[in-house]
Amino acid sequence: MFSRNHRSRVTVARGSALEMEFKRGRFRLSVFSDPPEDTELQRKLDHEIRMREGACKLLAACSQREQALEATKSLLVCNSRILSYMGELQRRKEAQVLGKTGRRPSDSGPPAERSPCRGRVCISDIRIPLMWKDTEYFKNKGDLHRWAVFLLLQLGEQIQDTEMVLVDRTLTDISFQNNVLFSEAGPDFELRLELYGACVEEEGALAGAPKRLATKLSSSLGRSSGKRVRASLDSAGSSGSSPILLPTPAVGGPRYHLLAHTTLTLAAVQNGFRTHDLTLAGHEESPAWLPLYGSVCCRLAAQPFCMTQPTAGGTLRVQVSPFLLSLPTHICRSPGFLLQETRVRAGELEQAAGRPFTLSISNRYGDDEVTHTLQAESREALHNWMEALWQLFFDMSQWKHCCDEVMKIESPTPRKPPQALAKQGSLYHEMAIEPLDDIAAVTDILAQREGPRLETPPPWLAMFTDQPALPNPCSPASVAPASAWTHPLPWGRPRTFSLDAVPPDHPLGASRSVAPLPSQRSSRSRGLYNKGPLRTWLQSPV
Amino acid sequence: IGEPVPPQRVEIHKLRQGENLILGFSIGGGIDQDPSQNPFSEDKTDKGIYVTRVSEGGPAEIAGLQIGDKIMQVNGWDMTMVTHDQARKRLTKRSEEVVRLLVTRQSLQKAVQQSMLS
Numbered sequence: 001m002f003s004r005n006h007r008s009r010v011t012v013a014r015g016s017a018l019e020m021e022f023k024r025g026r027f028r029l030s031v032f033s034d035p036p037e038d039t040e041l042q043r044k045l046d047h048e049i050r051m052r053e054g055a056c057k058l059l060a061a062c063s064q065r066e067q068a069l070e071a072t073k074s075l076l077v078c079n080s081r082i083l084s085y086m087g088e089l090q091r092r093k094e095a096q097v098l099g100k101t102g103r104r105p106s107d108s109g110p111p112a113e114r115s116p117c118r119g120r121v122c123i124s125d126i127r128i129p130l131m132w133k134d135t136e137y138f139k140n141k142g143d144l145h146r147w148a149v150f151l152l153l154q155l156g157e158q159i160q161d162t163e164m165v166l167v168d169r170t171l172t173d174i175s176f177q178n179n180v181l182f183s184e185a186g187p188d189f190e191l192r193l194e195l196y197g198a199c200v201e202e203e204g205a206l207a208g209a210p211k212r213l214a215t216k217l218s219s220s221l222g223r224s225s226g227k228r229v230r231a232s233l234d235s236a237g238s239s240g241s242s243p244i245l246l247p248t249p250a251v252g253g254p255r256y257h258l259l260a261h262t263t264l265t266l267a268a269v270q271n272g273f274r275t276h277d278l279t280l281a282g283h284e285e286s287p288a289w290l291p292l293y294g295s296v297c298c299r300l301a302a303q304p305f306c307m308t309q310p311t312a313g314g315t316l317r318v319q320v321s322p323f324l325l326s327l328p329t330h331i332c333r334s335p336g337f338l339l340q341e342t343r344v345r346a347g348e349l350e351q352a353a354g355r356p357f358t359l360s361i362s363n364r365y366g367d368d369e370v371t372h373t374l375q376a377e378s379r380e381a382l383h384n385w386m387e388a389l390w391q392l393f394f395d396m397s398q399w400k401h402c403c404d405e406v407m408k409i410e411s412p413t414p415r416k417p418p419q420a421l422a423k424q425g426s427l428y429h430e431m432a433i434e435p436l437d438d439i440a441a442v443t444d445i446l447a448q449r450e451g452p453r454l455e456t457p458p459p460w461l462a463m464f465t466d467q468p469a470l471p472n473p474c475s476p477a478s479v480a481p482a483s484a485w486t487h488p489l490p491w492g493r494p495r496t497f498s499l500d501a502v503p504p505d506h507p508l509g510a511s512r513s514v515a516p517l518p519s520q521r522s523s524r525s526r527g528l529y530n531k532g533p534l535r536t537w538l539q540s541p542v
Numbered sequence: 543i544g545e546p547v548p549p550q551r552v553e554i555h556k557l558r559q560g561e562n563l564i565l566g567f568s569i570g571g572g573i574d575q576d577p578s579q580n581p582f583s584e585d586k587t588d589k590g591i592y593v594t595r596v597s598e599g600g601p602a603e604i605a606g607l608q609i610g611d612k613i614m615q616v617n618g619w620d621m622t623m624v625t626h627d628q629a630r631k632r633l634t635k636r637s638e639e640v641v642r643l644l645v646t647r648q649s650l651q652k653a654v655q656q657s658m659l660s
Contacts, residue, residue, distance in 0.1 A: 037576040537579035538626050539594045541572040 038092060041157070045085040051080035059253055068253045069198060070164060071149045076196070076256055077161045080152060088157035114391065116398035119304035121155060122409040123191065123264070124179030125273065126162070128176065129293040132169050144168050146200040147290055148260070154192045155182040166200065167290065179412050187304070188400040191264040194254040195278070197288040231243050257281075257288040262296060266400065270304045271407045301407035306395035308406060358382075549614055554644040555603040563623065565641065566600020567593050567607055567635060572626030582610040583633075591621045591629045593645070608647065615644035 055078055059071040103386040151162040174195075182191070261279040268276060275297045282289060396403045555635060556563040571591045572579055582592045593611040596603045614633045615622045624632070 058652075241625045535576055537570055537575045537577075538572070539568050539628065541568045542565045542630060 030417055038089065040087055041089055041092075045082065045089065048078050048081045051102055060102065062253070065200060065254065066148075069200065072198070072254050072256060073148075073161070073164050073196075077159065080154075081159045083384065084154065084157045084159050114394050116485070117305045117395045118184045118186055119302050119307075119399065119402065120409055121182045121185040121269075122179055122301045122303075123153065123193075123358070124301075124410070124532050125295065126151065126176040126178075126392065128174040128195065128260075128278065128296050130167070130172060130174065131291045131293045131515055133291060145171075147197045147288060148200050148254070148256075149174055149195060149197040149290070152194040152196060153180050153182075154194075155185055155189055158182055167197075179410060181409065181412050185302070187266055187400075187402075189265065193262050193264065193278075194258055195260045196290075197259045197290055198290050200254075208511065221463060239409055255287070257286065259288065259290055260292055260296075266402070269300050269402055269407075271299075271301060271405065273297055273299050282334070287535060289416045301409050302399070302408050304395060304399040304402050304403040306392055306399070317426045375420040549644050549646045550611075551607070552602075552605050552607050552611075552645055553598070554601050554607065554641050554643065556641070557601045558641050563634070563636060563639065564600070565602050566597035567592050568595040569603035569613070569626075569629055570594040572629055573623060574625040574627075582648070583612070588612075589623075591624065591626075607643065607645065611645040611647055614642055616641055618642075 052075065055075040057070055059068060059075055062068040062071055145168060147167045148164050149167055150164045153160050153162075160180045160182070162178045162180065165174060165176060167174055182189075185191075258281045260280045262278050263278055264276060268274065278292060278294050278296045280292055280294060392527050554558055554565050556565055557562065569591050570582075571577070571589060573589045575589065577583065577589045578586045580586065580592060581596070583590070591613045593602075593607055593609055593613065596607055596609050613629070615621055616629075617638065619632050621632065
């Protein structure tokens with residue numbers, strides 16, 4: 001995760017303002033006043049830092065391997081994001097300091113640099129084939145060796161992750177159900193995929209008693225992590241440039257290893273499935289080695305904004321042939337339209353007597369050249385139309401085949417909670433951990449605590465020990481991580497999934513109460529009474 | 543339209559047929575069933591248990607059960623909020639030779655509904 005090839009490497013010069021801020025425990029680059037985009041990035045960075053604190057504590061409190069795997073994954077994603085945002089902030093600050101500002105305003109003429117429009121990039125239906133060899137069957141003496149894997153995806157400074165998936169030798173592919181959307185990508189985007197894996201079975205010594213550990217970590221995390229950061233800063237200063245390593249509490253917990261990676265660009269975009277090469281990291285003797293075939297299959301779609309958002313409006317009177325009002329995109333999507341063969345000319349007043357402010361678009365359709373003449377309302381409107389058309393043509397030249405047709409992109413569905421593991425039975429039967437929700441809640445609660453670190457175990461710790469479930473199951477409405485918890489919640493949301501709720505075709509004892517248990521039902525109506533579309537109306541003789 | 547009429551009580555004495563105790567009718571419905579396919583219900587969202595067939599000369603017919611009756615209770619057990627299978631099981635307990643049903647009929651249902659609305 002902290003490889004030196006990571007794009008978001010942050011270098012901190014000794015004695016720099018950034019180092020000073022860092023030492024004080026504040027990652028705020030607020031030497032100059034921040035433009036709005038930087039404020040937004042700063043806010044995201046602060047959020048990730050809080051999430052990270054929560055993830056550390058959650059990890060320390062885990063008593064079971066599977067919980068620890070999820071918590072470690074969350075922690076690693078937080079770490080990656082923190083590094084990425086810090087790198088981006090530093091880059092912007094450097095650009096600002098060096099005086100690179102935006103385009104100089106000009107009253108007339110086209111802008112000096114034309115930048116292409118942004119777009120949405122969505123990767124979905126990711127499938128990574130595996131290639132098990134016969135030796136795999138003999139290696140483990142009948143035990144099913146399992147791995148926990150997930151993908152980290154980075155585009156620009158945005159990092160997203162897939163859900164964690166369990167893999168064993170009965171699977172032929174690793175499949176991820178998520179579709180991951182990046183909302184502001186340029187045509188020169190680089191989407192980096194990294195596949196991380198960890199062994200599900202314990203590698204070595206077990207962690208100590210959760211309670212003791214949590215107490216130790218809660219009380220000492222601040223000081224020790226601060227010490228380590230300072231130490232790494234000192235070494236960074238002396239060696240010149242090395243990345244800041246945010247400390248990870250490696251207390252016998254699972255370790256994820258980079259298994260493979262690849263980078264996808266505009267050329268890889270296609271409105272359908274495509275197979276790309278994966279660069280494998282490591283070899284057979286590497287930890288958590290998985291026999292990857294070496295490819296990744298996915299659908300990488302791109303929707304440039306020039307195809308989906310109106311950039312110009314108004315009225316254009318059509319002289320020659322009928323057109324829709326959404327003129328530019330209509331023209332450009334006509335069959336036979338060739339960008340290179342298009343010429344746009346503004347009509348001069350004297351040329352077209354009685355037809356001022358005209359605009360003609362010529363295009364070659366096969367052997368014919370067709371010219372469409374359009375009339376704008378005013379000179380200013382004409383200018384705007386010309387500008388819009390030039391921008392459109394430029395965007396299309398940059399986004400290339402993404403402008404041939406609008407690729408369908410579905411909004412990512414909300415992340416499902418981690419599934420119960422069949423091997424262990426109902427792991428999540430007693431409690432459900434939705435890492436994003438819960439870590440946010442933990443961190444928010446922690447953030448509200450001021451003053452010294454807590455010496456006594458926090459109340460939520462009871463969730464991970466053998467103490468009885470806490471009262472007051474909260475309704476599991478989806479909580480946005482940024483929302484503030486204004487009232488103190490009894491931390492502990494033993495949401496019981498009705499995993500052992502008996503479906504209708506199972507025999508039920510007469511004594512069993514049949515009324516649905518309200519505390520066990522989620523707002524999504526899980527359970528036996530709403531199993532999807534009901535098609536039958538059975539009749540039975542008695 | 544008509545004065546309110548209470549639900550009917552129907553006492554069925556099961557008939558022994560070999561190893562089985564039968565009542566001589568069929569049921570449809572249940573909270574796990576699609577209520578829109580119920581031909582007997584007034585309200586097509588009603589997921590209750592309905593009598594869909596009555597065997598000629600069987601114990602249910604003798605007891606006065608009619609096709610289209612909605613079964614509200616069996617021996618005191620509620621039948622308005624049960625699955626199809628639960629309903630069936632409640633009626634076919636081997637330990638019970640007599641079942642006392644509380645049923646409502648279409649015309650009665652309408653009357654009861656309207657009396658509740660007014």
